[in-house]
Amino acid sequence: MSMRFQSVTFDLDGTLLDTVPDLYESARRMLAEIGAPTRSESEIRNFVGQGVVVLVRRCLDHGTPPDEAAMAEAVACFQQHYAAVNGEKTRIFPGVVEGLAAWASTGLPLAVVTNKPAAFTEPLLARLGLNRYFSAVISGDTTPHRKPHPAPLLEACARMGRPVANNLHIGDSKHDIETARNAGCKAVYCVPYGYNEGQTVSASDCDALVNSLYSAWQLASGTASS
Structure with a gap:
């Protein structure tokens, strides 16, 4: 050969x-915790590919990009939840x-x-x-x-x-x-x-x-x- x-x-x-199942669950928990609108699993699937920060930014962007303070809070929140579920449904x-x-x-x-x-x-x-x-x-x-x-x-x-x-x-x-x-x-x-x-x-x-x-x-x- x-x-x-x-x-x-x-x-x-x-x-x-x-x-995606674990990323979706982490995003769902993050959005609920910070009081932001929810996202579907199919949306999360389309957000994946450029890292956590881009994923979180896309979750928060409903026509108006989030500011730095909102991003910092959301990224930290997402990482906390993802650490808890990482691999459970992957x-x-x-x-x-x-x-x-x-x-x-x-x-x-x-x-x-x-x-x-x-x-x-x-x-x-x-x-x-x-x-x-x-x-x-x-x-x-x-x-x-x-x-x-x-x-x-x-x-x-x-x-x-x-x-x-x-x-x-x-x-x-x-x-x-x-x-x-x-x-x-x-x-x-x-x-x-x-x-x-x-x-x-x-x-x-x-x-x-x-x-x-x-x-x-x-x-x-x-x-x-x-």
């Missing part, structure tokens, strides 16, 4: 894990465990690159038993910048000891595609089942649209059935 990549990086929310997407096991069998180093803060990322991966697959976890506060800035992905490759030019990035959104392009990855694959802020990921926007992480491994390893 030939493999043209030397490392693989993965997005978290919407790619490895369906985290589910691993189909094909993820099989895909990670297949990727791990190649001996390539694997890493997570997410905009979720480390305080939530690492406990979540451990709770769901996925942390054992990764030699690096880059969260939204690991570097001074978040995706789509290339810094998080470049940091992941540096920690894996692999050149970014030979890295494959797998995600679910336009932000993952932009991050991979900005960093100079060899390729970027996307899964169609993620969030992408309510938009459909097009096969023309990435190097391959794959049904699952296992399908991504099959394609990259040349074992996909024709």
Whole structure:
């Protein structure tokens, strides 16, 4: 089996894990506590992708952006509630465990690159038993910048000891595609089942649209059935 990549990086929310149920519950509790209008779970799903601060801002914005004081209160409130429920209703997407096991069998180093803060990322991966697959976890506060800035992905490759030019990035959104392009990855694959802020990921926007992480491994390893 030939493999043209030397490392693989993965997005978290919407790619490895369906985290929306816990994010929705945290947002529901936050909005109730601060006396703000509620949001539906489908709205929260469309708000995911650029980190906690952006998620909270979108929850509060009903035509008028919240001021700094309101944002500070809401973010702190959300983080408190999310810490309490993180992982309770989150589910691993189909094909993820099989895909990670297949990727791990190649001996390539694997890493997570997410905009979720480390305080939530690492406990979540451990709770769901996925942390054992990764030699690096880059969260939204690991570097001074978040995706789509290339810094998080470049940091992941540096920690894996692999050149970014030979890295494959797998995600679910336009932000993952932009991050991979900005960093100079060899390729970027996307899964169609993620969030992408309510938009459909097009096969023309990435190097391959794959049904699952296992399908991504099959394609990259040349074992996909024709």
